[in-house]
Amino acid sequence: MSQKCAIITGGAQGIGKAIAFRLLTDGFSVVIADIQKKNCAEEVKRQTKLVFVTTDVTEETQVKRLIDTSLRFFGRLDLLVNNAAVSANKKIKDLTLENWNKVIATNLTGAFLCAKYAAPHLKKRRGYIINVASTRAYMSEADTEAYSASKGGLLALTHALAISLGPEVKVNSISPGWIDTRDWVNKKSLPLTEQDHQQHPVGRVGKPEDIASLVSWLVKEENGFVTGADFILDGGMTKKMIYL
DSSP, X not given: OOSOEEEEETTTSHHHHHHHHHHXXXXXXXXXXXXXXXXXXXXXHHOTTEEEEEOOTTXXXXXXXXXXXXXXXXXXXXXXXXXXXXXXXXXXXXOOHHHHHHHHIIIIIHHHHHHHHHHHHHHHTTOEEEEEOOGGGTOOOTTOHHHHHHHHHHHHHHHHHHHXXXXXXXXXXXXXXXXXXXXXXXXXXXXXXXXHHHTSTTSSOBOHHHHHHHHHXXXXXXXXXXXXXXXXXXXXXXXXXXXX
């Protein structure tokens, strides 16, 4: 019961899965919350400190059950990573209100609900919330209104929670840029080109492990002066002036 416990929403694949397994390596017990289990079922069978809870973060009753189940398994809660997200990239004339509401509900309202019900337990452990936002909160490609708005809202939610829940709970966000998730998802994707890598000031596209490494850093006690901050992790792309 003394081992630290983390909840990762959207943790069955991609960035969330990489975060989950980095935290396991760091000694955490981990609860993966996702709408389906197939992308992490084998790992859950093998890992004694890894639990899967089927969760739709847009449903308040399911979020409450997630928190209760996590406490029942591990007796404490030290970290919440709000990573669950969907997108609906359509021309604005084709973007329905239903599309918009689903993206906002999953990416933003889901994070609020998880934070709300996790907060009392995180306070007991002087814990952490990390919201996975996006560089789309700062800049956009065409036809990303719902996703960009949800991630911008997540940045504001981050600093609001940091003020409301401090000093007991530290709340920060990470805004990834281009992250190649192919090694952490169960689907094929087009190979990356040399141009894809070289357009980044660091010389490569990002990996889920890059995000997981920053999460690991943020929850170390010696970094406890950090709260209310957003960390842009994009290989320098948002600082690059592009002239055609």
